[in-house]
Amino acid sequence: MSAEGVPIHQTGRTAYGAGRMGGVPRHASLLERPILFAHRGAKAQLPENTLPAFELAVRLGATGLESDVWVTSDGVAVLDHDGELGRRPFRKPISSFLRAELPEHIPSLAEFYEAMGTDWPLSLDVKTAEAFDATVEAARAAGAEEQLWLCHPELEVLMGWREHTTAKLVDSTRLKKLDGGPERRAAQLRDLGIDGINLRLPDWNAGLVTLFHRFGRTAFGWDAQHVREIVALIDMGIDAVYSDHSERMAESYAAMFPDDDPLGPSDLDAPEEDA
Numbered sequence: 001m002s003a004e005g006v007p008i009h010q011t012g013r014t015a016y017g018a019g020r021m022g023g024v025p026r027h028a029s030l031l032e033r034p035i036l037f038a039h040r041g042a043k044a045q046l047p048e049n050t051l052p053a054f055e056l057a058v059r060l061g062a063t064g065l066e067s068d069v070w071v072t073s074d075g076v077a078v079l080d081h082d083g084e085l086g087r088r089p090f091r092k093p094i095s096s097f098l099r100a101e102l103p104e105h106i107p108s109l110a111e112f113y114e115a116m117g118t119d120w121p122l123s124l125d126v127k128t129a130e131a132f133d134a135t136v137e138a139a140r141a142a143g144a145e146e147q148l149w150l151c152h153p154e155l156e157v158l159m160g161w162r163e164h165t166t167a168k169l170v171d172s173t174r175l176k177k178l179d180g181g182p183e184r185r186a187a188q189l190r191d192l193g194i195d196g197i198n199l200r201l202p203d204w205n206a207g208l209v210t211l212f213h214r215f216g217r218t219a220f221g222w223d224a225q226h227v228r229e230i231v232a233l234i235d236m237g238i239d240a241v242y243s244d245h246s247e248r249m250a251e252s253y254a255a256m257f258p259d260d261d262p263l264g265p266s267d268l269d270a271p272e273e274d275a
Helices: 051-060 109-116 129-142 155-164 182-192 206-214 227-236 246-256
Strands: 035-039 064-071 077-079 122-126 148-152 168-172 196-200 218-222 240-243
Touching: 035 051, 035 246, 051 064, 051 109, 051 246, 064 109, 064 129, 077 109, 077 129, 109 129, 122 129, 129 148, 129 155, 148 155, 155 168, 155 182, 168 218, 182 196, 182 206, 206 218, 206 227, 227 240, 227 246, 240 246
Parallel strands: 035 064, 035 240, 064 122, 122 148, 148 168, 168 196, 196 218, 218 240
Antiparallel strands: 064 077
């Protein structure tokens, strides 16, 4: 959709052509700085969801990291996208393996924190509800629960998690799946204490971002792979962008905030002011 809320294909314009290179975004983020999440690490350059991919993403300019989390049969949270191992048609779920039986390239969440530290916002797609306890346990052990964003497509599941973690919870869905429309969903998220919503790039427009902000909910956009798309999302006031290309996110941010440091302190961990 365009910034005016009209589907892009009906405007006759190039998709996301409204994004502006240079200058302050027309709409403000709820966060001090939008988070630049590296989707599965530096996926465009290295094997996804591996420690080298996460390390490279940070060097290329990502300010947050993203992955998918599963749990093994012995209760260890691990990072992998598919959640299955072996050759087809004999693939088996990760939940049927012990941690020690997994390939070396699949890191545990604890190993991720050991390698990357805890300064980075981490967004995790919790692929199975059974992985929640192990995920929160690993984040707490590392002292990183406050920097954790847990995404799940089922509102009922998120509701069940709310009282068990201080991590941010994110409704990961699509616009067409919002029963009753986006305003009703924004009100539900506020009332349930769910921190934000994550929609795919084409679902967003500036008016929709503003709507969720009006209810105090963060707005995340995923699958932004080109500079024009990333710039357009930031211009709408989006609070986080997910991309396979960390270097393009860094380029886009620098073009819109030439005097700003995206790695500076954010309002996620800003000290309280003296009374």
